[in-house]
Amino acid sequence: MRHPEYQYLDLLEQVLDRGDQRLDRTGVGTRSVFGALVRFDLSDGTVPVLTTKRVYWKLAVKEMLWFLTGGTNIQPLLRENVRIWTDWPLAAYRRATGEDISQEAFERRIVEDDAFAARWGELGPVYGKQWRRWLGVDGAEHDQIAALVKTLRENPASRRMLFHAWNVGELAGMALPPCHMVYQYHVTSDGRLNCLLYQRSADLLLGAPFNFVGAAALQLMLAQQAGLRPGELVWVGGDVHLYLNHVEQAREQLAREPRPFPRMTLARHARSIDDYRIEDFVLEDYAPHPPIKADVAV
Numbered sequence: 001m002r003h004p005e006y007q008y009l010d011l012l013e014q015v016l017d018r019g020d021q022r023l024d025r026t027g028v029g030t031r032s033v034f035g036a037l038v039r040f041d042l043s044d045g046t047v048p049v050l051t052t053k054r055v056y057w058k059l060a061v062k063e064m065l066w067f068l069t070g071g072t073n074i075q076p077l078l079r080e081n082v083r084i085w086t087d088w089p090l091a092a093y094r095r096a097t098g099e100d101i102s103q104e105a106f107e108r109r110i111v112e113d114d115a116f117a118a119r120w121g122e123l124g125p126v127y128g129k130q131w132r133r134w135l136g137v138d139g140a141e142h143d144q145i146a147a148l149v150k151t152l153r154e155n156p157a158s159r160r161m162l163f164h165a166w167n168v169g170e171l172a173g174m175a176l177p178p179c180h181m182v183y184q185y186h187v188t189s190d191g192r193l194n195c196l197l198y199q200r201s202a203d204l205l206l207g208a209p210f211n212f213v214g215a216a217a218l219q220l221m222l223a224q225q226a227g228l229r230p231g232e233l234v235w236v237g238g239d240v241h242l243y244l245n246h247v248e249q250a251r252e253q254l255a256r257e258p259r260p261f262p263r264m265t266l267a268r269h270a271r272s273i274d275d276y277r278i279e280d281f282v283l284e285d286y287a288p289h290p291p292i293k294a295d296v297a298v
Ligand SMILES: Nc1nc(=O)c2c([nH]1)NC[C@@H]1CN(c3ccc(C(=O)N[C@@H](CCC(=O)O)C(=O)O)cc3)CN21
Pocket: 055, 056, 083, 084, 085, 176, 203, 206, 207, 208, 210, 292, 293, 294, 295, 296, 297, 298
C-alpha cells in the first residue's frame, strides 16, 4: 500500500502546481484549492504525525489539551512553552499601544504578570469557550465535550455526536474565527471510534500537520474514555492553501520520501476527559526528516 502520508504530499503538490493564486486576508498571498479529503487509519496504533519534516507534535497535543480546559488566554500555553498563538495578541498589543515590544518581552510579561495577561493575552471566545461553555439562547452554558463523551458511552449508534465552534453570534469577539470547526464522531459495530474533522481554512504547510496531530490525540482520549478503540480519522478541508512564502519549503518537503508513521499510546487510563496531561502521550518510532522552517502569516 502507498504510504498514507502521500495523501498530504499529493494535496500539497496539487495546491502548489494547480492552486488558484490570489491575495488573502494576511496580505501574503496564497495558492488554494477548494475541497479536499484525506483519511488516516489509527486502528493499527499509528497516528498521522508527518515524517517528511519534523512535526513538533507535543506542541499540537498541548494546544489540544489547552482547548479542552476551556481556556482562551495564551498564558497557560506560554507556560507550557507553546508560542504558536502569540502573534495575534502581540499584533493587537502593538496596534493599541504603538509600543515596539519584542515577541520575547511580550511573552515574558504575559507569563509573569497576571493582570497584563488578563488584558492582553485573551483571544476572545475561541475554541475552548465554544467547546466547553457554548452560551445557548436558553441562557445556559453547554459543555459539548462532556455531552459527547456521555453519548459515546451511552448511545454510540447516535448520528448526533459532534461539537462545533462556529458560534455565529460570538465570531466578532474572536481573535480568529475557528478553522477546525466541526468534529463529528462515529462508532462502528465492533467498537472503533471514527472522527471526521471539517476545517474551513487550512494553512497546508504549518497548520494542517498540527491539526492532524491534535485531532488524532483527541480521538485517542475520547476512545479511552468511552471504552473504544481508535478507528479512522477523516479530514475535510475547505479552502486548502499554501502561502506564497511557503513555496520553497513545500518543494523541499515534496522531494522527501515518507517514513513509517509513529505509534501513539496513552500511558495510563485517565479518570475523565479533563484529566489528561502531556506526559500521558507516548510517541514511539518517530524518525522524521529534518524540520522545515517557515513564517506564519498573521
Ligand atoms: N496563517 C496561520 N496558519 C496557522 O496554521 C494558524 C494561524 N494562522 N493562526 C492560528 C493558529 C496558530 N497555528 C500555528 C501557528 C504557528 C505554527 C508554527 O510556526 N509552527 C512551526 C513550529 C513552531 C514552534 O516551534 O514554535 C512548525 O514548524 O510547525 C503552527 C501553527 C495554527 N493556526
